[in-house]
């Protein structure tokens with residue numbers, strides 16, 4: 001009975017998502033550059049591979065960069081723009097803390113420009129690089145419909161529309177819903193935290209001063225706290241720690257096991273247990289041996305990659321990803 005209800009709710013969400021997708025990003029196409037720049041996807045892949053073989057940890061950074069692009073003004077490459085004398089760009093907003101991998105995008109763009117100047121957008125290159133990077137560390141592979149155009153605006157203050165690591169489940173759901181993403185997308189995309197690191201500064205309050213009384217967040221496994229404190233001393237802002245310790249460079253379902261053990265690093269990870277449907281997904285993915293997680297992650301990445309895209313004659317194709325033309 002409960003399962004049937006759950007399934008019908010999931011079906012409803014899927015239908016809502018399909019309808020939403022159609023109005024949003026439906027003009028992106030697989031193989032968009034087939035005639036105008038047939039080598040583009042292979043060039044991007046090759047450039048990405050060169051970087052990832054040298055430095056596999058970049059894969060996580062590149063995935064996060066794509067996410068930050070899409071959640072602020074849509075997937076329009078706005079996260080790649082530099083600040084100017086008169087404008088502070090997204091890159092320089094507080095949540096950028098540790099955004100990395102810009103050099104990979106610049107290198108891929110330069111390689112593509114050398115073959116077909118002014119044809120392939122930076123927003124598309126970022127979407128492709130993120131996909132290729134994750135696949136190169138044996139993560140899932142998802143189709144990337146193309147044809148995004150680059151925006152001309154990047155505003156630091158708008159980075160507020162990114163979800164906060166301190167957010168509760170209500171706020172997270174509302175934030176994702178405002179991007180056309182449902183609870184399932186929230187849970188499955190949070191699974192990106194199976195790779196990569198966080199800075200100690202992000203969890204300092206949780207460890208040392210949760211309610212302002214020098215206390216620790218009770219939703220964190222008390223047996224895990226001493227280890228976290230030994231890595232993150234009070235006021236240490238620099239040290240990084242793995243979000244999925246032990247397999248932080250392997251894309252797997254372990255993140256969900258970590259969350260179930262109350263060892264997710266952020267309040268936003270822990271919050272996934274505070275909603276009936278979300279926690280069902282956490283359990284489902286934790287037990288799926290990767291298969292279900294990979295499949296659903298692929299679908300949600302395609303959806304995320306369509307948020308607020310510019311297509312047709314909107315925007316521009318930048319010459320350099322960090323500057324408007």
Ligand code: HEM
Nearest residue numbers: 060061064067098163164165189192196197198199202268
């Ligand atoms: C659900 C809301 C989310 C919140 C609140 C959140 C927050 C964060 C924070 C605070 C960090 C660590 C930053 C630092 O201290 O260096 C981080 C890292 C990361 N996030 Fe998220 N994130 C969310 C969703 C996502 C999504 C949807 C993706 C991608 C699909 C993603 C991918 C990543 C990756 C890969 C890293 C590691 C980056 C690296 O190692 O360089 N996150 N996230």
Ligand SMILES: *[C@@H]1O[C@H](CO)[C@@H](O)[C@H](O)[C@H]1NC(C)=O
Nearest residue numbers: 081082083102320321322323
């Ligand atoms: C954008 O900023 C980065 C970092 O400050 C810098 O290395 C890069 O040269 C800038 N890009 C351009 C085109 O000026």
Ligand SMILES: *[C@@H]1O[C@H](CO)[C@@H](O)[C@H](O)[C@H]1NC(C)=O
Nearest residue numbers: 091092093094096097098099
């Ligand atoms: C992030 O923003 C800070 C200012 O808040 C800036 O000093 C730093 O250079 C930015 N980092 C990147 C990678 O752009």
Ligand SMILES: *[C@@H]1O[C@H](CO)[C@@H](O)[C@H](O)[C@H]1NC(C)=O
Nearest residue numbers: 166167168169170171172274
């Ligand atoms: C969730 O966070 C929001 C914003 O901080 C707050 O207004 C709301 O009361 C919180 N909800 C719950 C159930 O704690």
Ligand SMILES: *[C@@H]1O[C@H](CO)[C@@H](O)[C@H](O)[C@H]1NC(C)=O
Nearest residue numbers: 208209210211212213214234
């Ligand atoms: C803990 O939080 C309280 C209230 O915000 C603040 O007054 C106090 O200075 C904080 N303590 C530390 C050690 O940061």
Ligand SMILES: *[C@@H]1O[C@H](CO)[C@@H](O)[C@H](O)[C@H]1NC(C)=O
Nearest residue numbers: 233234235236237238239240
């Ligand atoms: C933290 O990083 C800053 C800038 O990278 C550096 O100047 C400082 O020495 C570092 N602090 C510690 C404790 O490692």
